[in-house]
Amino acid sequence: MASADTLCKKLLNVKHTVVKSHDFYNDADGVIHLRINARPDAWHRDDCPFCNRRNLPRYDRQAKNKKVWRGLDFGGILVEIEASTHRVTCPEHGVVTAAVPWAYAQSSFTRDFDLTVAWLATYLPRSVVAGYMRIDWQTVGSCMSRALYDLEPERARRLNGLVNIGIDETSYRKGHKYITVVVNHDTNTVVWVADGHGKSVLEQLQRPHR
Numbered sequence: 001m002a003s004a005d006t007l008c009k010k011l012l013n014v015k016h017t018v019v020k021s022h023d024f025y026n027d028a029d030g031v032i033h034l035r036i037n038a039r040p041d042a043w044h045r046d047d048c049p050f051c052n053r054r055n056l057p058r059y060d061r062q063a064k065n066k067k068v069w070r071g072l073d074f075g076g077i078l079v080e081i082e083a084s085t086h087r088v089t090c091p092e093h094g095v096v097t098a099a100v101p102w103a104y105a106q107s108s109f110t111r112d113f114d115l116t117v118a119w120l121a122t123y124l125p126r127s128v129v130a131g132y133m134r135i136d137w138q139t140v141g142s143c144m145s146r147a148l149y150d151l152e153p154e155r156a157r158r159l160n161g162l163v164n165i166g167i168d169e170t171s172y173r174k175g176h177k178y179i180t181v182v183v184n185h186d187t188n189t190v191v192w193v194a195d196g197h198g199k200s201v202l203e204q205l206q207r208p209h210r
Helices: 004-012 111-121 126-133 137-151 155-159 199-206
Strands: 017-026 032-040 067-070 078-083 087-090 094-097 165-172 177-184 189-195
Touching: 004 017, 004 032, 004 078, 111 126, 111 137, 126 137, 155 189, 177 199, 189 199
Parallel strands: 032 078
Antiparallel strands: 017 032, 067 078, 087 094, 165 177, 177 189
């Protein structure tokens, strides 16, 4: 029979992770939390969170206070991962907090949480997603940005070889706001979107993109 810590690891859906312990507690609002104490395994303790370079030299020891990441709820229980963090020195990105296998760089949520929020936001209003996931409205946008960067880190590639395009300027909110959409007719895909309309907006398309 699998141990409770093994079940916690399966619940988190993560690799290269060691679950050390777990505990339940109730917050002031009566919400039940499952807090899982974990760490990266020995082969992924000193990785850069941006370029994934491994076995980097440590810049300092573990931080005094542990960091907590919010995970996907399980049966109405709010799941969290708690771990000690430290910094490493990356030749490209400098001194950074070492990567953890369960989360994107600089995120306070697990990778699965960020991806789930981003997926929901493609079908539902942001306010609905915020209420369902028990996060604030602004956090939805942050989750979407991290997920998008992971799924398509070099979005400028959409503009490579662009020849035949279509431009659609659509108004919303009773004509008070506009959005400009550029479509690649050769691939039938949206390659660029921006708020507003007119020449000044389209000039942004010619600027370098990250």
